[in-house]
Amino acid sequence: MxxxxxxxxxxxxxxxxxxxxxxxxxxxxxxxxxxxxxxxxxxxxxxxxxxxxxxxxxxxxxxxxxxxxxPIYSRVILPLKALVEGEFFNEYIKKGNILMLSEGRAGVDNVYSLKEGILTLHLDKESYERAGLVGKPEGVKGKRGTKPRWVVEINLRLPSMLHGKKGFDRIVYAFKNVLTTPVTWLFHDLRPTAITPDPLDGHFPAKKTAxxxxxxxxxxxxxxxxxxxxxxxxxxxxxxxxxxxxxxxxxxxxxxxxxxxxxxxxxxxxxxxxxxxxxxxxxxxxxxxxxxxxxxxxxxxxxxxxxxxxxxxxxxxxxxxxxxxxxxxxxxxxxxxxxxxxxxxxxxxxxx
Incomplete structure (x- = not known):
């Protein structure tokens, strides 16, 4: 050859x-x-x-x-739907500024991240098609030995991201019915003072100091x-x-x-x-x-x-x-x- x-x-x-x-x-x-x-x-x-x-x-x-x-950060187990519900969504995403990164191997597993209110989902083809969300192909196109993957970016700080809005309800539906597996997240709150009461406490986070x-x-x-x-x-x-x-x-x-x-x-x-x-x-x-x-x-x-x-x-x-x-x-x-x-x-x- x-x-x-x-x-x-x-x-x-x-x-x-x-x-x-x-x-x-x-x-x-x-x-x-x-x-x-x-x-x-x-x-x-x-x-x-x-x-x-x-x-x-x-x-x-x-x-x-x-x-x-x-720096102080936390390790916590959450499903995706927890990010768009209740005080967590209102205090941390709409009002606050946090960093989140899920477990998983990039390019192999479904991996999620959150920065500046933008939730990024790296999905395999099956999960992407079942979720029904709009995304774009990820990685090198046409490379042999790699399975097709997709990336979905959702700006959760947009004014349209509210319960009752059609587009937002579609996202919530995908999180409740397709992407349902709880995953371990690394969580970092960028605000200098902690929220009281902390919406994360209900999920029993393990806090760590670097x-x-x-x-x-x-x-x-x-x-x-x-x-x-x-x-x-x-x-x-x-x-x-x-x-x-x-x-x-x-x-x-x-x-x-x-x-x-x-x-x-x-x-x-x-x-x-x-x-x-x-x-x-x-x-x-x-x-x-x-x-x-x-x-x-x-x-x-x-x-x-x-x-x-x-x-x-x-x-x-x-x-x-x-x-x-x-x-x-x-x-x-x-x-x-x-x-x-x-x-x-x-x-x-x-x-x-």
Whole structure:
């Protein structure tokens, strides 16, 4: 058979941006320019890692533990019909602002999500046809080995979304007669103060707090992490190599791989990896991790707090991973590296 190259249109790609953050107003932090826009473009976040030098952590560690907000989220079992009934519908969807994500494997199971009042249903063909809702095909068209799937988006904040309206009653009917299976949800209320009484309490949620976990000091061979600055004909190729090498090194630090350890002496027959660059310094790094059902707005606020409390000559990296909510189960991720000895310069890697 002929070995034709596979198409890369639907494969994950990494976009790299090198720039300056500009002025940072603590009262009105930016939201439309990078890297801040990349943070808010995520729908749901499951893990945030901060990588920073041990010396820097000794300075700001107490602030991270005491001043940074600890996100609170819940795990609860609900059928879809509970979202459009009673006080839950009125308080959380019509008036409030919540994030919800159901269990299930994207691209295989029926998976539901709710953000900014928009309920998104990822359905298999049978469920879609039985529900009678209007949607559109999802995923790669005509790909062999994949079953057809559909996605339905319902804006529950529209004025027409009221009981007694024909379109809304059709949705309620589908939830009561077709999509009836209760599923486990992750639930996050974005309002600063909780509702009293809480409509969620009747479903007996398990509340959880995402507290920061601090790693033991990681001994590393510290490379030069500043990008090349020579604007010659080879600059583009040099920056490509820099972006790939530093991203790989940061990924190994996240994994606490022994390959980046300053004492690593593995046989080169087993691993030929060396940190990027020609000169290294022995250093110790700290990794601070939050894991759970986190909101992009919380990540944005945490990143701004880090920028405000970190001296300009220091560096840190913020690594964020989303849930596997793509049509093929892929998840979005990005890494923001605040460069040392630079006035708010950054490098941003976006994988999507």
């Amino acid at each position: 002929l070995d034709f190259p596979a198409g890369t249109k639907h494969e994950a790609k990494c976009n790299v941006t090198y720039g300056t953050m500009g002025h940072l107003d603590p009262k009105q932090p930016p939201v439309k320019r990078k890297p801040f826009a990349a943070i808010l473009n995520h729908s749901f976040v499951q893990k945030v890692d901060l990588i920073l030098p041990e010396e820097l952590y000794k300075i700001i560690g107490d602030s991270i533990s005491t001043e940074f907000v600890k 507290s920061p976990r601090v790693s033991q000091p990681i001994k590393v061979k510290m490379p030069v992490i500043k990008p090349p600055t020579d604007a010659d004909s080879l600059y583009g190729a040099d920056f490509d190599d820099y972006a790939i090498d530093v991203q790989e090194w940061l990924s190994l630090v996240l994994l606490e791989s022994p390959r980046v350890n300053s004492d690593d002496n593995i046989d080169p027959f087993l691993s030929r990896y060396v940190p990027p660059g020609d000169s290294f310094t022995n250093s110790k790094l700290i990794k601070v991790t939050w894991q759970g059902f986190l909101s992009p707005s919380w990540v944005h606020k945490t990143f701004v707090q880090m920028l405000l409390c970190v001296p300009q000559d220091e560096w840190f990296a913020c690594c964020v991973v989303g849930f596997g909510d793509g049509p093929l189960g892929e998840s979005k991720a990005y890494t923001i590296l605040k460069l040392p000895d630079a006035t708010k310069e950054f490098v941003l890697w976006e994988v999507a």
